[in-house]
Amino acid sequence: MNTATHHSFAPDTLQVLAFDIFGTVVDWHGSIVLEMQHLYPQVDGDAFALAWRDGYAPAMARVMSGEVPWTLIDDLHRQILDAILPQFGLAHLDEPERAQLNQVWHRLAAWPDVVAGLARLKAKYILCTLSNGNLNLLTRLSKQAALPWDCILSAENFHAYKPDPRTYGGVARVFGVAPGQVMLVATHHDDLAAARACGLRTAYIERPLECGAKQPKDGQAVAANDLHARDLLTLATLLGC
Amino acid sequence: MNTATHHSFAPDTLQVLAFDIFGTVVDWHGSIVLEMQHLYPQVDGDAFALAWRDGYAPAMARVMSGEVPWTLIDDLHRQILDAILPQFGLAHLDEPERAQLNQVWHRLAAWPDVVAGLARLKAKYILCTLSNGNLNLLTRLSKQAALPWDCILSAENFHAYKPDPRTYGGVARVFGVAPGQVMLVATHHDDLAAARACGLRTAYIERPLECGAKQPKDGQAVAANDLHARDLLTLATLLGC
Numbered sequence: 001m002n003t004a005t006h007h008s009f010a011p012d013t014l015q016v017l018a019f020d021i022f023g024t025v026v027d028w029h030g031s032i033v034l035e036m037q038h039l040y041p042q043v044d045g046d047a048f049a050l051a052w053r054d055g056y057a058p059a060m061a062r063v064m065s066g067e068v069p070w071t072l073i074d075d076l077h078r079q080i081l082d083a084i085l086p087q088f089g090l091a092h093l094d095e096p097e098r099a100q101l102n103q104v105w106h107r108l109a110a111w112p113d114v115v116a117g118l119a120r121l122k123a124k125y126i127l128c129t130l131s132n133g134n135l136n137l138l139t140r141l142s143k144q145a146a147l148p149w150d151c152i153l154s155a156e157n158f159h160a161y162k163p164d165p166r167t168y169g170g171v172a173r174v175f176g177v178a179p180g181q182v183m184l185v186a187t188h189h190d191d192l193a194a195a196r197a198c199g200l201r202t203a204y205i206e207r208p209l210e211c212g213a214k215q216p217k218d219g220q221a222v223a224a225n226d227l228h229a230r231d232l233l234t235l236a237t238l239l240g241c
Numbered sequence: 242m243n244t245a246t247h248h249s250f251a252p253d254t255l256q257v258l259a260f261d262i263f264g265t266v267v268d269w270h271g272s273i274v275l276e277m278q279h280l281y282p283q284v285d286g287d288a289f290a291l292a293w294r295d296g297y298a299p300a301m302a303r304v305m306s307g308e309v310p311w312t313l314i315d316d317l318h319r320q321i322l323d324a325i326l327p328q329f330g331l332a333h334l335d336e337p338e339r340a341q342l343n344q345v346w347h348r349l350a351a352w353p354d355v356v357a358g359l360a361r362l363k364a365k366y367i368l369c370t371l372s373n374g375n376l377n378l379l380t381r382l383s384k385q386a387a388l389p390w391d392c393i394l395s396a397e398n399f400h401a402y403k404p405d406p407r408t409y410g411g412v413a414r415v416f417g418v419a420p421g422q423v424m425l426v427a428t429h430h431d432d433l434a435a436a437r438a439c440g441l442r443t444a445y446i447e448r449p450l451e452c453g454a455k456q457p458k459d460g461q462a463v464a465a466n467d468l469h470a471r472d473l474l475t476l477a478t479l480l481g482c
Contacts, residue, residue: 013249074417099341126380126381134393135392135415135445136415136416137417138392139367139369139391139392139416140367142391143367143391150380150383150384150391150393151376151379151380151393152391152392153376155396156415174376174377174397175376175377175380176315176377192292
């Protein structure tokens with residue numbers, strides 16, 4: 001597999017790297033499995049993590065369609081959690097237990113390359129988040145994982161979830177730069193394609209184990225992306241950091 | 242002068258410290274004087290800095306009254322700059338020179354205690370900005386001064402400038418805490434009074450030279466504030482960090 005595609009891409013014009021978080025920067029699947037093994041070892045943590053995450057896109061779609069009003073991801077996560085608990089024999093969890101479990105999304109672990117990779121990238125670029133996670137979630141998650149963002153941006157800033165163009169265009173507008181001076185870094189091709197349609201640069205990060213060892217991603221390079229990297233250390237090297 | 246007032250204030254319930262920026266964290270007056278000495282040594286930098294800052298409150302008042310639409314501080318700074326340049330013999334500055342000078346607000350220097358003080362406070366609290374400066378200004382300023390915020394919040398998040406209650410209440414709402422779990426840290430008593438009216442805790446920082454050596458502030462303690470500190474190192478000590 002090649003590690004970089006070769007466009008007429010001039011990294012010197014780039015000012016801002018905007019990072020997807022769930023899957024790209026933090027290991028949501030592994031963190032939830034670990035939490036379940038600790039709290040509820042009788043439950044299949046792999047299936048539980050996947051079921052929780054499966055509810056995510058449909059829940060955001062109901063918000064973006066206008067079926068339900070603007071809702072923070074912490075609240076969507078909680079609604080999905082309440083819906084799936086009975087399927088896993090956990091219908092008896094009380095309010096504090098549910099609130100505590102829902103906050104696992106504030107405690108997700110970063111992939112092993114992330115802190116060192118971000119430190120290298122930060123010397124050259126403005127680093128921000130661009131996640132559908134709300135500001136509280138992203139701030140607490142980043143604090144516990146020591147992620148050195150220059151700024152935390154969220155769907156909450158734009159009242160729209162990715163892949164709505166307001167989010168990608170919003171990053172460029174916030175920083176007063178052209179869309180082509182922003183690069184989205186993500187492990188999801190649909191996210192990157194939507195960013196590209198708004199004029200952003202794109203970097204794909206592989207993360208083959210995002211959904212656990214039973215559901216590996218193929219991580220194949222898509223030529224439309226400006227960069228393709230195994231992890232953030234490779235990305236730093238590709239960007240000359 | 243006492244360094245702390247003695248309320249029934251329980252720091253253990255505190256989760257978030259929200260910092261005013263201009264004057265409290267960065268030395269806008271000294272930074273502008275230095276920039277003027279370098280670029281336009283014939284100009285009285287002290288008077289120039291004060292004139293620029295004097296336009297700030299009236300410009301925000303015109304936005305908040307609805308006389309003009311929502312405007313970022315970068316743009317208000319530029320409007321004020323354009324208005325005062327003739328008074329200082331600088332009416333001849335061209336567009337790139339004006340743009341460059343306006344960005345001095347992205348390059349303000351932190352007071353000497355700030356980086357070390359924030360590092361101590363960060364171990365115990367979520368640290369965020371709460372400034373009327375826009376996100377771009379705050380991000381670039383913080384990056385160049387190495388300020389380790391957990392999150393950058395701005396009037397831009399709330400489409401309202403301090404002292405509008407939406408800003409102070411907005412910080413508590415963003416982080417999902419009660420207003421009394423947030424402390425505003427600022428060197429301006431009007432800012433602190435407005436925060437207190439929203440239920441926030443308050444800490445006054447002295448900064449006697451905020452407006453230059455010719456216009457020292459008295460920095461007297463106001464009993465209504467929970468804490469009164471000479472600088473952020475003293476604040477860290479008062480908060481047990």
